[in-house]
Amino acid sequence: MTTPAKVSIDLGTRSGGGTAVLDLEELLATRLLVQGNSGSGKSHLLRRLLEQSAPWVQQAVIDPEGDFVTLADRFGHVVVDAQRGEADLQRIAARVRQHRVSVVLNLEGLDSEQQMRAAAAFLGGLFDADRDMWYPLLVVVDEAQLFAPTAAGEVSDDARKVSLGAMTNLMCRGRKRGLAGVIATQRLAKLAKNVAAEASNFLMGRTFLDIDMARAADLLGMERRQAEMFRDLESGNFVALGPALARRPLPVRIGPVDTQARSTSPKLLPLPEPAAAEDAHDLIFTPGADEARTLVPRRTPTVAPTADVLAQLARSLPATPPLAPEPPPGLPAALSPEQRQAAIDAALHEILSESDAGFRTIAVLYQDFLVRCRIRRVGGDTLSLSAFRRRLAVAHAGINIAEAEADDSPWAEVLAMAAALPEDMQGVFLSLARAAFDHRPCPSDADVARAYGSRSPGRARRLLAYMEEHQVIVCRHDARGRRIVAIPGLAWETDPGDPNAPTAALPEAAPTD
Structure with a gap:
């Protein structure tokens, strides 16, 4: 397939009629930030973007909830299960760039720290690929605040450091390596500023907190009094701005998609017929035939810094008594x-x-x-x-x-x-x-x-x-x-040394006495 000079992606409809288009080549050079509360349609927007651009550019999706694995059946994405070693993920990422295969990194089933380390390893492999493999690659990161948080929270400082470093490399230095970052977050206030600031295109959806509305308005160049509009946006509606989207803030409604997420929004269903009090008691407290007899309650660990x-x-x-002249009988001397x-x-x-x-x-x-x-x-x-x-x-x-x-x-x-x-x-x-x-x-x-x-x-x-x-x-x-x-x-x-030589044996640690 011959790529035309300009590829326009159909995102949906503009306010007042007409098609809302996104310049794909401009997006590859300028990156995109998507913001919106849960239920605002962020994942739907990312899916629309991925489906429309799949024929034109290689894609890699960092998927914390396993929602985008359904792209594999329709568009041929390879699903990479993140439950493997970090070194394996780095090598897989290098092969992804080498063979130009679109992939979904499925982080479902990992805890927060494991997700951060796996995503960092995979992004590091994409970033460190040899220069000959720097083909254009659209890197979509859903729930980016998990991987580039403003504070460590319940994860270790080491995990936050490597994850934030990988996200910073993607957004700040990835363009020269062909990496185009598309990051989506529920809250701008939870996303590290040095990561968000590198995006030149924005799609801002519904949000309610004052601090998030103010940051969204600032990024779109709007006055603070206009920030209230983000509370009134319906699901699937966003305000677009950027060189790949529009020169002025433009309301758009995202179009339909061909694939569906495995998880859906909760819907009301009719309750079953009410049972008698004794029957209901037995249903709850009597183990079924296929249940284990010993149930261990799950406890959420408290993570200390x-x-x-x-x-x-x-x-x-054990502290050594400073003035003990002789150790107690049976114990070695201090x-x-x-x-x-x-x-x-x-x-x-x-x-x-x-x-x-x-x-x-x-x-x-x-x-x-x-x-x-x-x-x-x-x-x-x-x-x-x-x-x-x-x-x-x-x-x-x-x-x-x-x-x-x-x-x-x-x-x-x-x-x-x-x-x-x-x-x-x-x-x-x-x-x-x-x-x-x-x-x-x-x-x-x-x-x-x-x-x-x-x-x-x-x-x-x-x-x-x-x-x-x-x-x-x-x-x-x-x-x-x-x-x-x-x-x-x-x-x-030093004497001259070959920078491309394999790893040599490390010198022995010197005695320190």
Whole structure:
């Protein structure tokens, strides 16, 4: 099928008559934000857009409720079940871009944090695809406030961080990679502003809260007194504005769709004939033949913030009596300061020796560290979370902490430079500095990504660019295209290394006594 110079999508009817059209090519360059309360017709609008544009552009739908899987029967979308590992989702996303297959990522059945991590992995795979695969791709994210929230809420900070980062990449940097973000949200106030602000096209539906009406009016360039109109919009009616839609706010009514969602709005149904009181009692309290005899009530867990949980774990360590001259009979003696430090170093070394340590979150590693310290009877306060992160980064780079913290050590300046970087980048920088100090070949993109806890070479390249922008490293290439990294001010420089080389063995963690 030959694509004409301009493809117009029929969204429905305009106010006063006529067809409401959307310029598909303009949409691919300028992105779209859809807002409306539950029942306003957001999902219906997204379905209409997906159905009308399916013949013209590849599509990927992030579907938290499994509503869009019905597109598979009519338009050939492949349904990707998100109940699999993050690495698998990244690889699947790369194949989606390579083979230009339209897909629906079905997140149904996962809890909020699992949905965020799965969506982030999938979007990361789409974003990190090789340049040769940067074909136009319409990425539709329903209930975007779940993946780019203004606050973490009941999910961990780590999950919010990776999910928000993926959504920001989609909306802020995706255009050059062929990714056109279409995000829908129930409430603008719950959606991160840096994600919403990147959209140039808007379809605003019914909403009731003053703060959401005011933000909708601001985005459409309307006066605050006109914001009341959003309360009066009927389901399926939206106000459109943007280069792909209309130059002035335009009321539109979304047209019909060919497919239906699996979930529908509740409808009133007649109740069954009333039963006698005794029969009704038996129906409720007598288990059926196919029911399990033991029913376990489902309880909603109370999720505490990660920092509070880790602090509680640290406080639970047995305190060592500071002045106890002799231990009680039958118990081992308290560790001396040297023994205590050696036990902490051994716990760190054991954690780093595990093959998957680089891909586990810092919160999980810290809990593992606390358990290992308890096994070694390290009493009292061990390391705070921030101190643990720093010590782990130093040990991961193979740096002797005692020598590094000496006043006359050149590593003291390196540690000060690392402290100016975000915490999750400090380990990468210290690994590069160690390679430069030892005159080893420059780590490859795969090695840098592994030190960061990722499998994405594209992310590794962005990390190096970030550190170079902040003047903590200098990158250059020799005549053969091999990369060299230097540490400014110290005359440390790595040997040339192939950036495309496979992952090498990590250096041993240095003893820290």
